[in-house]
Amino acid sequence: MAFTDHSDIYGAVHEDGINRVVRHIMRQRPSLFNYATQIFAQRPDLFCEKIDVAAEVIQAQNPIFTVEKPLPVLGTPTPVGLNFCVQLTDFQIDFHPANTIQLPPELSPLAQQRLALRIRACVGMDCPSDSVIADILPRMEVLATAEDKPLFGTNMLATGGLVATRALAASDVRASRGLVRGDIFLPPTGGVLDPGRGTDDGIIVLPTRQINCFCLELFAVAHFEWGTIGSSPQQWLKTRLDGIEIVDLQPTPMEDMIECYLKLVLRLGVLPRLSIKLEKMVLDITKIIRDQGIAFGDEVTIEPAPVPAGVPHNPAIENDLVKVFANLIVRSA
Amino acid sequence: MAHLTVAVSEGTFQKSVDALVRNLSFEKADQTSFGAFTAGYDVKAHLEGGTVDLRADNTIQLKELDLRWDRLKFILGIDIPEICVGGGCIDLPWPLPDLCLPRVCIFSDDPDISIEPDLAAFVAQEVSFTGSLLAQYHVSTTPGESNKWQIFIDPQTIDVDLFDFPDIVGNLIEDALTDLITALIPGGPVRDLIIAIIGGVSDLIRDILDIPDDIQEWLSDLFNVSFGLLDFIGTLILDYFASENPIYEFDDPFQIMEASNGLIPVRIPIRNLDVHVTDVEMVVQADVGA
Amino acid sequence: MEKTLKKMVLNRAVFSKRPFDSGALTVLGTLFHRFPEVGDYEVFVSRDGQNVHRTRVQVVSDNAPSQLNFEMSSASNLAEGCGCGSDNTLTLKAGGVVSFYASQGVGAYSVSVSQSDDRNKRKVTHLDSTGYLPAGDLFAVTLVHAGTYSVTATAGKARFVGEIRVGAPGGEKYRPDRPTVVELGKDGFTPKSAQIMAGQSVVFNLTQAARIQVELAKPERPGGSDKVRQTYTINRRRPVVEKPASPTKERDDSGDKGRGKGKGRRGDR
Numbered sequence: 050m051a052f053t054d055h056s057d058i059y060g061a062v063h064e065d066g067i068n069r070v071v072r073h074i075m076r077q078r079p080s081l082f083n084y085a086t087q088i089f090a091q092r093p094d095l096f097c098e099k100i101d102v103a104a105e106v107i108q109a110q111n112p113i114f115t116v117e118k119p120l121p122v123l124g125t126p127t128p129v130g131l132n133f134c135v136q137l138t139d140f141q142i143d144f145h146p147a148n149t150i151q152l153p154p155e156l157s158p159l160a161q162q163r164l165a166l167r168i169r170a171c172v173g174m175d176c177p178s179d180s181v182i183a184d185i186l187p188r189m190e191v192l193a194t195a196e197d198k199p200l201f202g203t204n205m206l207a208t209g210g211l212v213a214t215r216a217l218a219a220s221d222v223r224a225s226r227g228l229v230r231g232d233i234f235l236p237p238t239g240g241v242l243d244p245g246r247g248t249d250d251g252i253i254v255l256p257t258r259q260i261n262c263f264c265l266e267l268f269a270v271a272h273f274e275w276g277t278i279g280s281s282p283q284q285w286l287k288t289r290l291d292g293i294e295i296v297d298l299q300p301t302p303m304e305d306m307i308e309c310y311l312k313l314v315l316r317l318g319v320l321p322r323l324s325i326k327l328e329k330m331v332l333d334i335t336k337i338i339r340d341q342g343i344a345f346g347d348e349v350t351i352e353p354a355p356v357p358a359g360v361p362h363n364p365a366i367e368n369d370l371v372k373v374f375a376n377l378i379v380r381s382a
Numbered sequence: 383m384a385h386l387t388v389a390v391s392e393g394t395f396q397k398s399v400d401a402l403v404r405n406l407s408f409e410k411a412d413q414t415s416f417g418a419f420t421a422g423y424d425v426k427a428h429l430e431g432g433t434v435d436l437r438a439d440n441t442i443q444l445k446e447l448d449l450r451w452d453r454l455k456f457i458l459g460i461d462i463p464e465i466c467v468g469g470g471c472i473d474l475p476w477p478l479p480d481l482c483l484p485r486v487c488i489f490s491d492d493p494d495i496s497i498e499p500d501l502a503a504f505v506a507q508e509v510s511f512t513g514s515l516l517a518q519y520h521v522s523t524t525p526g527e528s529n530k531w532q533i534f535i536d537p538q539t540i541d542v543d544l545f546d547f548p549d550i551v552g553n554l555i556e557d558a559l560t561d562l563i564t565a566l567i568p569g570g571p572v573r574d575l576i577i578a579i580i581g582g583v584s585d586l587i588r589d590i591l592d593i594p595d596d597i598q599e600w601l602s603d604l605f606n607v608s609f610g611l612l613d614f615i616g617t618l619i620l621d622y623f624a625s626e627n628p629i630y631e632f633d634d635p636f637q638i639m640e641a642s643n644g645l646i647p648v649r650i651p652i653r654n655l656d657v658h659v660t661d662v663e664m665v666v667q668a669d670v671g672a
Numbered sequence: 673m674e675k676t677l678k679k680m681v682l683n684r685a686v687f688s689k690r691p692f693d694s695g696a697l698t699v700l701g702t703l704f705h706r707f708p709e710v711g712d713y714e715v716f717v718s719r720d721g722q723n724v725h726r727t728r729v730q731v732v733s734d735n736a737p738s739q740l741n742f743e744m745s746s747a748s749n750l751a752e753g754c755g756c757g758s759d760n761t762l763t764l765k766a767g768g769v770v771s772f773y774a775s776q777g778v779g780a781y782s783v784s785v786s787q788s789d790d791r792n793k794r795k796v797t798h799l800d801s802t803g804y805l806p807a808g809d810l811f812a813v814t815l816v817h818a819g820t821y822s823v824t825a826t827a828g829k830a831r832f833v834g835e836i837r838v839g840a841p842g843g844e845k846y847r848p849d850r851p852t853v854v855e856l857g858k859d860g861f862t863p864k865s866a867q868i869m870a871g872q873s874v875v876f877n878l879t880q881a882a883r884i885q886v887e888l889a890k891p892e893r894p895g896g897s898d899k900v901r902q903t904y905t906i907n908r909r910r911p912v913v914e915k916p917a918s919p920t921k922e923r924d925d926s927g928d929k930g931r932g933k934g935k936g937r938r939g940d941r
Contacts, residue, residue: 059389
């Protein structure tokens with residue numbers, strides 16, 4: 050049986066290949082898998098896991114993580130935040146049939162036309178020392194008891210707060226030099242995503258000396274589907290999450306809550322950015338036809354083969370492969 | 383198992399070949415002196431059509447490619463020999479030496495005529511070849527340009543139809559030459575003399591061009607053998623497919639995600655590329671590099 | 673189809689119908705003068721009575737060609753404004769000939785050959801082509817018009833006549849470079865009549881001094897004498913015009929009894 054019995058073009062990627070692809074994406078787009086507050090730009094040693102970065106990222110001065118706002122400390126009279134980081138450190142895919150990832154019972158057995166995901170996620174959060182809290186407490190008390198005073202403006206208290214923040218941050222950098230956690234390096238200029246969302250937009254970020262980390266293993270089941278993005282007719286291979294499970298986390302409501310949150314992170318944050326164009330799945334093999342066609346005024350497009358008229362599943366996940374079936378459409382000028 | 387497999391049906395492969403074929407055109411002009419005449423050509427051609435046959439022995443056959451002549455100018459220049467009266471030698475009795483008479487020529491110079499008929503409409507040729515597919519790694523020497531994996535059709539031999547001009551072309555050329563030579567010759571009794579000296583315009587043409595038989599066969603020989611045009615066409619098409627124009631190519635590392643918001647594109651290294659054909663499809667397999 | 677034709681100039685003098693005269697050499701008439709003795713000779717070429725060229729012919733016993741060709745229409749080192757110089761010497765083997773001919777133009781040329789006699793301090797003239805050509809010289813004419821030519825040789829009081837019939841060229845074996853030799857002796861021309869084809873030459877070999885003239889006496893009709901011109905004639909239909917009755921008496925000797933005595937009758941063509 051030929052690969053192209055039911056379509057013009059056939060493309061398949063083995064799970065070993067896709068795992069290598071994911072590894073390349075993680076090394077070349079680390080900001081997609083690492084999220085942290087601004088302080089990590091100067092203190093990459095604070096990350097829970099060393100970030101493995103491709104040399105091209107350093108050369109291009111691309112960020113190695115996405116900058117997020119500090120985690121707010123609730124109830125403070127003026128916004129106070131904690132430094133934190135979230136890292137997806139391992140990303141493994143197993144196409145049906147499941148034979149490299151042992152799914153937890155909640156997701157087993159892996160259904161046909163599905164893939165299993167195993168993700169290792171590490172979360173780190175600052176826990177300020179008592180001395181830091183003692184230092185800042187008097188100011189909080191003043192702010193908390195002041196009547197009808199604007200929290201920010203030209204008054205000395207507010208100004209004093211910001212100054213104190215900066216001073217504290219500076220002293221913290223000096224103090225924490227002995228706490229380097231590993232050989233993680235920033236790009237020379239320390240580029241960050243969205244610098245406008247730094248820590249100096251009114252939030253007092255408590256100085257960080259060390260990050261407390263924990264890592265957990267996340268299992269997921271997903272499938273692929275074709276779809277357009279925006280108004281372009283271009284077809285993309287999209288990953289859709291079917292289920293997620295964190296192993297051995299108690300109590301169960303907390304597990305559910307964290308799973309829910311991580312599902313949101315994956316669905317809304319990570320996976321949309323991993324969509325791949327149909328042409329890329331077949332190594333741009335129609336590029337020359339398209340380029341030559343343009344010269345002659347032809348419109349050359351590639352479209353997924355119809356399901357089930359053309360093929361039973363498209364894309365198909367079977368035999369440890371993701372398979373795509375496409376047809377070449379040439380509309381002569 | 384290979385990490386990546388891409389298969390292309392015979393029909394799609396045909397479309398790829400079509401795209402490649404449509405882009406092949408060439409021009410060439412040359413002239414050669416054959417002593418009494420100069421013959422040359424000024425041609426422009428392109429390829430059209432053709433069918434692809436993928437075969438189970440891992441070869442492909444590209445057949446019935448039409449060689450379309452956009453311009454097939456045949457350039458023929460003739461130096462008409464001197465047309466003279468008198469001359470000749472006489473033997474005189476010994477000891478007198480032989481004596482030769484001077485010749486007096488009818489024209490002040492050797493007449494030259496030339497014609498440039500465009501024979502494109504009269505020639506139909508096909509090209510066919512059998513070859514295999516060849517995966518090659520092209521290392522770029524241009525800064526900023528990626529290396530490439532390229533898949534070529536690698537023809538081993540090529541068959542180009544011989545030029546075979548129809549009778550009408552022979553007549554066309556002969557008539558044109560006759561008209562020109564006739565225009566050179568004044569009317570009246572002078573014409574009779576000149577025609578007698580040259581032995582008739584038609585004979586003169588055949589003598590000068592050294593045409594043993596039909597003029598169209600002579601013309602076909604010129605194009606097939608003397609001009610070396612068939613070798614040129616064959617070599618050009620071989621080179622076009624074999625080394626200059628890949629039927630498929632992609633960069634290595636291969637970009638799977640575009641650059642966005644200042645982030646570099648994501649590229650993956652492609653290794654161990656292999657290409658082969660079955661009787662129904664072309665299959666490309668490769669690994670993703672570490 | 674693109675056609676190009678290099679413009680050519682027809683040598684019209686070839687086709688002129690002037691008589692040939694050894695005393696006035698024109699295109700297609702050639703004089704061969706023999707130089708039997710070793711020595712230095714002075715040659716003058718005149719055109720229409722004016723000396724236009726002077727040259728020296730050095731006749732040697734060996735190591736020299738036995739024939740030289742001198743084209744007179746391009747020789748002009750004495751012509752006005754030429755400044756061509758006169759120091760040009762031809763070397764010829766004793767017994768050899770120099771042919772004097774004109775390849776183009778309408779000029780009539782003559783040649784004189786003389787030699788200085790140092791002992792007697794005088795100049796010996798060997799040839800003056802305006803008069804008689806000396807015995808041993810040859811005169812050739814190339815005839816391009818078909819027809820019958822009369823040939824006349826004048827030698828003192830003697831006058832000999834001959835004939836050359838020139839046919840229209842044709843046939844596979846025709847070649848213009850096949851001259852015919854006619855001897856001129858004391859008894860006249862041998863043969864008296866020669867037959868050639870247009871474009872070929874007749875060479876008169878003189879065994880006595882003479883002047884030779886050749887003239888087209890009876891040109892052949894263009895297209896060949898044996899060809900009957902075939903024409904297709906269409907008569908214009910004339911309108912019939914009524915004329916008044918003729919006052920002359922009608923003859924009735926035509927034998928056409930059927931014809932009536934109608935008036936104004938015209939031919940029934």
